[in-house]
Amino acid sequence: MSNAASTTEPGQRPDWLAHGVLALGVLLFVLPIWVVLMGATHDAATIGRGEVPLLPGGEGPANFAALFAGGRVGRMLGNSLLMALAVAFGKIAISILSAYAVVFFRFPGRTLAFWAIFLTLMLPVEVRIFPTFKVVSDLGLVNTHAGLIIPLIASATATLLFRQFFLTIPDEYVEAAKMDGAGPLRFFCDIVLPLSRTNIAALFVILFVYGWNQYLWPLLVATGEEVETLVIGMVKMIGSEANTEWNQVMAACVLALLPPVAVVLLMQRWFVKGLTETEK
Amino acid sequence: MERKTVFPQRLLPYLLLAPQLLITAVFFFWPAAQAVWFSFLRQDAFGIRTSFVGLENFTELLADPTYHEALRNTAVFATAVSLLSLGLGLLFAVLADRRIRGAGLYRTLLIWPYAVAPAVAAVLWIFLFHPQVGLIGRWLNGVGLGWDYKLNGGQAMLVVILAAAWKQVAYNMIFFLAGLQSIPPSVLEAAAIDGARPWQRFWTITFPLLSPTTFFLIVVNLVYACFDTFGVIDALTKGGPAKATETLIYRAYVDGRVNLDLGMSSAQSVVLMVVVILLTMVQFRYVERRVHY
Numbered sequence: 001m002s003n004a005a006s007t008t009e010p011g012q013r014p015d016w017l018a019h020g021v022l023a024l025g026v027l028l029f030v031l032p033i034w035v036v037l038m039g040a041t042h043d044a045a046t047i048g049r050g051e052v053p054l055l056p057g058g059e060g061p062a063n064f065a066a067l068f069a070g071g072r073v074g075r076m077l078g079n080s081l082l083m084a085l086a087v088a089f090g091k092i093a094i095s096i097l098s099a100y101a102v103v104f105f106r107f108p109g110r111t112l113a114f115w116a117i118f119l120t121l122m123l124p125v126e127v128r129i130f131p132t133f134k135v136v137s138d139l140g141l142v143n144t145h146a147g148l149i150i151p152l153i154a155s156a157t158a159t160l161l162f163r164q165f166f167l168t169i170p171d172e173y174v175e176a177a178k179m180d181g182a183g184p185l186r187f188f189c190d191i192v193l194p195l196s197r198t199n200i201a202a203l204f205v206i207l208f209v210y211g212w213n214q215y216l217w218p219l220l221v222a223t224g225e226e227v228e229t230l231v232i233g234m235v236k237m238i239g240s241e242a243n244t245e246w247n248q249v250m251a252a253c254v255l256a257l258l259p260p261v262a263v264v265l266l267m268q269r270w271f272v273k274g275l276t277e278t279e280k
Numbered sequence: 281m282e283r284k285t286v287f288p289q290r291l292l293p294y295l296l297l298a299p300q301l302l303i304t305a306v307f308f309f310w311p312a313a314q315a316v317w318f319s320f321l322r323q324d325a326f327g328i329r330t331s332f333v334g335l336e337n338f339t340e341l342l343a344d345p346t347y348h349e350a351l352r353n354t355a356v357f358a359t360a361v362s363l364l365s366l367g368l369g370l371l372f373a374v375l376a377d378r379r380i381r382g383a384g385l386y387r388t389l390l391i392w393p394y395a396v397a398p399a400v401a402a403v404l405w406i407f408l409f410h411p412q413v414g415l416i417g418r419w420l421n422g423v424g425l426g427w428d429y430k431l432n433g434g435q436a437m438l439v440v441i442l443a444a445a446w447k448q449v450a451y452n453m454i455f456f457l458a459g460l461q462s463i464p465p466s467v468l469e470a471a472a473i474d475g476a477r478p479w480q481r482f483w484t485i486t487f488p489l490l491s492p493t494t495f496f497l498i499v500v501n502l503v504y505a506c507f508d509t510f511g512v513i514d515a516l517t518k519g520g521p522a523k524a525t526e527t528l529i530y531r532a533y534v535d536g537r538v539n540l541d542l543g544m545s546s547a548q549s550v551v552l553m554v555v556v557i558l559l560t561m562v563q564f565r566y567v568e569r570r571v572h573y
Contacts, residue, residue, distance in 0.1 A: 018375045019382075025372050026389045028446070032404035035415055039407060052407070054416040094299040101296035106286050113297050120308045122560045126507045126529055127552045131311035131318065131543050151307040154300055167283065174285040184287040189324040213397035215511035216533070231397045235515045238403070246413055253403050260395035268388065275451075276458040 002063045033257070039250035040064075047246040063251045072225060073233065077255060079222075080212055082231040083148055084259070087211030088204050090153035096196065100164035100188055104174070114163075121156040125217055133220050149258045152217065158203055161277065165199055166241070202274020203266045230256045312553065318546035325434025337547035349523060350531040357441060357527055358505035364445040366497060370490075374482070376453070377460045387457070394450040398443075399511030405443040406516065429517065433524025436517045440525050443516060444509045451504075452497055459493035460486070499563045506555065528552060 035052060041060035042053050067073050102114050125132060132151055133142075141147030169192065177187040215231055222228045228236075233250040238244050264271050322333045341347050376386045393401070411428040418572040420427035463486060464476040471481050487494075510529050513519060519526035519534065526534070532552065536545030 015378075015380045018378055018380050022372065022375050022386045022390075025368070026386065029390060029393050029450075032408055032446075035407050036404055038297050047413055048353055052413065052418070068383075094303065097296040098300040101293035103283060105289065105293035107290060107293045110293070113301060116309075117300060120304055122557045123308050123312055123553065124503075124507055124556060126510060127556055128311045128315050128549055129533070130549065131314040132307055132541065134314065135307060135311050150303060154303040154308060159300065164365070165284070171283065171285045172514060173288075174283070178285070178287075184289055184292060209395050213395075213400075213511075215397065215399045215543075219514070220537070231399050231511070232449075235399050235403065235511075238406070246407075249403065250407065253400060257396050257400050260397070264392055264395040265388065268391065272391075272454055272458070275454055 031260045033252040036168060036250045036253050039247060042120060042247055044245045044247045047250070054231075059247065060251075063247050067248055067251045067255075073230070073252060073255070075225065076228050076230040076233040079145070079148075079227055080256075081259070082145060082210035083214065083218070083229055084208045086145075087152050087214075088207035090149065091155040091158050091207050092200055092203055094153060095155050095158035096162050096193075096200075099159045099166055100192065102159075103163055103166040104184060104187075105147050117154075117156050118161050119156075120154060125152065128214060129220065136221060142221055143227055145227055148218055148222050148227055149211075152211065152214065155207075158207070161203065161274075162196065164277075165196065169195065198270060198273070201270040202277070205263055206274055208263050212260045297559055311349055315549040315553070317544045318542050319550045320543075321546075322543045324540075328557055333543070337543045338551075341544060341547050341551070346523065347531065350526050350528050353437070353525060354506060354527040356437065357444070357509075358502050360441045361445045361448065361505040361509070362498060362501035364441065364554070365448035366452050366494070366501060368445075368449045370456050370494075372449070373453045373456030373460060374486070374565075377457055388395075390453055391450050394454070396447055397511060399515045401447040402440075402443050402512040402515035405439060405446070409439050409442075431521055433521055436521055436525050440509075440513055440516050444505060444512045447512075448501060448504055452501070455493055455497055456490065459490045463489050496563065499559055503556065503559055507552070528555075 038056055039047055040063055042057035043059045045059070045064075046053060046196075061223050098113075098117060104109060136142060136147045139147070167187060173191055174187065177191065181213070182190070212229075213231065214229070215235075217231050218227075218229045222232060230252070234249065234256045237249050237252055296540060319337055320332055320334060321330050322337065323330050361559075361573075372386075372390055376383050376390065396404070406414065408414050409429060411417045411421055411430070417427050426432075427435060429439045467485060467489075468481055471485055476484065506527070508531055509527070510533065513525055514529050517525045517528045528548065529552065532545055532548040535541045535548060539545075
């Protein structure tokens with residue numbers, strides 16, 4: 001990460017300017033979160049009066065306890081986790097298998113299969129939302145976890161990333177495996193899968209965030225509380241504004257943003273690599 | 281590009297492909313085909329009879345002044361979101377790429393909004409701009425500016441733009457940082473030795489060399505603003521007030537979900553599909569060129 005050209009020569013603007021602008025940027029990104037974090041530790045009346053607190057209050061534990069009372073928010077949290085993990089692992093599993101088929105075998109219809117997968121890049125779920133919902137409803141999957149998850153796990157981007165990577169695996173590896181009498185499944189488990197570890201980690205971050213943050217699709221499919229996700233439930237809590245318990249909304253908001261942010265920050269290295277490589 | 285050595289099995293590859301192809305067929309191609317088919321149909325008011333009406337849904341849609349308004353809203357929204365988030369993303373990337381103390385820390389602190397759901401970003405901005413409980417909203421009212429994005433269409437548009445752009449800056453910054461790091465330092469050193477000032481160096485060397493990244497990001501940002509911002513609009517304004525923030529995707533949702541007009545909603549889906557296909561083709565033409573470059 002060194003850019004040697006930009007430090008010492010004359011005409012360089014001073015660092016404090018860069019620090020100033022960057023600090024302002026950080027403030028811009030942190031302020032909304034800070035407001036919500038602090039709000040989640042005050043009682044409803046304080047926020048309802050419009051005294052947006054910028055310092056922590058003492059109601060944090062009480063707010064979260066109230067939020068989890070009744071079990072609805074706990075279930076939403078579970079549903080969101082299930083959805084994010086299932087979408088991430090489901091997408092990774094089916095795309096690594098199909099990429100393996102397309103790269104390591106020759107068979108009639110191979111190009112057709114590749115293009116069929118490639119074309120799905122052009123059909124994001126938001127665009128074909130009602131026809132897809134109709135299919136899910138015809139299959140009786142409305143308000144089920146399967147209906148929530150399965151339509152989201154076919155992914156062209158993940159398949160393309162694995163394909164790109166598989167093409168770089170040296171031919172000698174395959175030859176050696178064949179000579180040792182290892183079949184394609186053995187080669188996949190012993191060689192390809194371990195080599196793909198970084199790619200899988202990178203995809204995991206991106207897909208976890210993607211699954212967790214879904215909005216339009218769960219809004220349609222999760223018609224009852226059993227499969228409702230946290231993001232949807234949190235927005236629903238705002239409902240009719242007059243009697244919104246803003247401190248509860250703020251606490252739910254904190255819960256809805258912590259897990260994906262934690263995943264991105266903890267796996268930052270893989271995430272940045274994965275993002276810049278999948279999308280290009 | 282092809283591999284030279286492959287496995288000889290005949291059946292196995294089909295088995296490996298089956299899960300993905302099955303899901304793709306059932307949840308992608310079948311609904312997409314249905315959208316096209318439904319867009320030629322119209323149901324009567326009671327939903328009992330369905331008749332084939334040819335292109336009537338499309339002609340009616342394109343003649344509808346409220347659809348024109350949704351188009352205009354989408355254009356304003358997408359342009360503003362893209363410009364704002366690309367501009368800030370580039371600014372922060374250029375600054376965080378310099379060898380200043382704490383560059384890595386700044387990067388970490390600037391990256392995380394990527395992970396925030398659009399709907400969650402919208403709720404965060406409610407707490408800033410809500411006229412009664414929002415930090416900035418209350419202040420604006422306090423100084424007598426008459427702030428209420430729930431009544432004023434222009435203010436509503438401004439808030440959804442800010443919330444949607446806020447979430448996208450991190451993404452753009454990550455790509456600009458990657459782009460900046462692929463510029464060879466020697467080029468910039470040479471220019472510095474020739475006496476080019478930093479500002480000059482940026483516009484004559486760095487910015488042109490970043491153009492593939494910039495171009496890619498313009499397409500991605502337009503797609504984001506057009507299709508992924510449903511949550512921002514739904515959580516903040518629900519398309520209101522008086523349809524002032526109703527974009528194409530929100531309009532398709534309202535027609536399908538609230539008005540239960542499958543024909544009109546499908547016609548809009550088809551229009552949106554054409555838009556995505558065009559944008560994707562533009563993007564891939566560029567990727568092709570990049571591969572040869």
